[in-house]
Amino acid sequence: MRARFKRLEERVAELQSAGLARTLRPLFPTGPTTAELDGREIQVFSSNDYLGLAWELRxxxxxxxxxxxxxxxxxxxxxxxxxxxxxxxxxxxxxxxxxxxxxxxxxxxxxxxxxxxxxxxxxxxxxxxxxxxxxxxxxxxxxxxxxxxxxxxxxxxxxxxxxxxxxxxxxxxxxxxxxxxxxxxxxxxxxxxxxxxxxxxxxxxxxxxxxxxxxxxxxxxxxxxxxxxxxxxxxxxxxxxxxxxxxxxxxxxxxxxxxxxxxADHARRELLASRVRRFRAGLADLGRFPPGKDHIVPLVLGPSTMAAAQALLEEGFFVPGIRAPTVSKGQERLRFSLSAAHSDAQIDALLTAIDKVLR
Ligand SMILES: Cc1ncc(COP(=O)(O)O)c(C=O)c1O
Known part of the structure; x- marks a missing residue:
């Protein structure tokens, strides 16, 4: 038993030393696109609740x-x-x-x-x-x-x-x-x-x-x-x-x-599309041109991704850093998910934070 337990311990340690251990972070939603994380209110740009329905349907x-x-x-x-x-x-x-x-x-x-x-x-x-x-x-x-x-x-x-x-x-x-x-x-x-x-x-x-x-x-x-x-x-x-x-x-x-x-009607889809246009246009103004045209917006930053995600969190924006093995090495990225429930003001504030963090 002891030897088997030791093997588990070693595997956890291997993950941790490779920086690949995943952690769970309890998030308490306070609105369609806001939540409390570690006692702080944050703006959530990481959910797949693209139409803002999860909050409404509670x-x-x-x-x-x-x-x-x-x-x-x-x-x-x-x-x-x-x-x-x-x-x-x-x-x-x-x-x-x-x-x-x-x-x-x-x-x-x-x-x-x-x-x-x-x-x-x-x-x-x-x-x-x-x-x-x-x-x-x-x-x-x-x-x-x-x-x-x-x-x-x-x-x-x-x-x-x-x-x-x-x-x-x-x-x-x-x-x-x-x-x-x-x-x-x-x-x-x-x-x-x-x-x-x-x-x-x-x-x-x-x-x-x-x-x-x-x-x-x-x-x-x-x-x-x-x-x-x-x-x-x-x-x-x-x-x-x-x-x-x-x-x-x-x-x-x-x-x-x-x-x-x-x-999930046409009006909501239109609203989502308008949020996407605003965010992608704002990124273009910052000289960033992520692939695609829809509501999932990746910014490939490579090894500096996790530091950028942490810096954005310090600015109050929860955006996941995606790293290997989910994406291949060198392709690490921030993954922004937009929602119809985001306001223009939230998007503009996020763009300001991105400019500050990635400059
Ligand atoms: C393309 C694709 N298929 C299937 C799934 C799994 O769906 P679910 O979260 O309902 O298990 C996901 C989850 O993110 C996905 O991205």
Whole structure:
């Protein structure tokens, strides 16, 4: 026992000495974009609450946990009402999951079989990577944004609608080909981008074969969904291990998500777009031109990232520093997430702080 414990201790020490130990920081929200951290009021530019709904929905959490897998005693009217709402919005069968991570595990390991060759963009989220690892398919990682690297024999390609660390969209039509599946994870885009907030693919006038979306980011609640052909939905219900062998999405979360989807309207998306324009224009005035055009704004600073994040925090702005292994070495960055709930004054104050810290 002592030797095993010692091994744990050594591993923690290794992480700490490499500067890679992650820490949890309790944050107490005091408003849609403000919080108390270590006894100080801070402006939050790090949440995925892109439409400011999470704060608004706090009184919509009514109901219980599901109590068991949906296949045992955990299937609720709230799940079906939510799936109907999503089916109406995305015009295809929908299945909800307790989280996006679980949705991707089930989807990748169910859709792909031995003999499949799946091209996966190099910057795809960990849940896609892990799902593909669980499947018996062969995974071929292709350079980010390079559709010419898709192997000729691939049976599927998996990409994201809006990349969560780079803030960019791919040119999705170049990934589409009738001979293979196109799966687009729209976790950071649904609610915010495209007609009716259906994501980057719809903004680019393309309907993927399968869409993954989350309910815990722009929709302000928790959970996730997959939009897919009817047959795949049936397979996910029967064979998707992270759907079958887990407690269903909490009824309370499903109800909150329904309200979130209803409130994620055009006016909110317009407001978010105006915040994004203001922030990106302000950065351009400071001589900084981050990639993308949407609400995730990365500033790649390399090794000085964590010091810059700390300096911004001292100025009262909570912006995460993203470092290896989440991004590759040398690509460390500040990741700003904008919300429709930010005020112009907050954005201007942030720009002033960035100018001071990065000058
Ligand atoms: C692209 C992508 N897919 C899936 C997920 C997982 O979603 P969830 O947080 O609901 O587990 C994330 C989370 O950030 C993500 O960025």
């Amino acid at each position: 009184s919509s959490w009514r109901g219980r946990g599901a109590g068991s897998s949906r296949l045992i005693a955990g299937d609720r009217n709230a799940h079906h009402a939510l799936e109907e709402k999503l089916e109406e919005l995305f015009c295809g069968p929908a299945l909800v999951f307790p989280s996006g991570y679980q949705a991707n595990l089930a989807l990748m390991s169910t859709l792909f079989e031995a003999g499949d060759v799946v091209a996966s963009d190099a910057l795809n989220h960990a849940s896609i990577i892990d799902g593909l690892r669980l499947s018996k398919a062969e995974r071929r990682v292709i350079p980010h944004g390079d559709p010419s690297a898709i192997p000729k024999d691939s049976t599927a390609v998996v990409v994201e609608g809006l990349y969560s660390m780079d803030g960019d969209q791919l040119s999705l039509k170049e990934y589409q080909n009738k001979r293979r599946w196109l799966v687009v994870d729209e976790a950071h885009a649904v609610g915010c981008i495209g007609p009716k907030g259906r994501g980057a693919s719809y903004e680019q006038e393309l309907v993927p074969d399968v869409v993954v979306g989350t309910l815990g980011k722009a929709y302000g609640a928790a959970g996730a969904f997959v939009i897919c052909p009817w047959e795949l939905k049936q397979l996910l219900i029967s064979k998707g291990r992270s759907f079958v062998y887990t407690t269903g999405l909490a009824e309370a979360a499903a109800r909150a998500a329904l309200v979130g989807i209803e409130r």
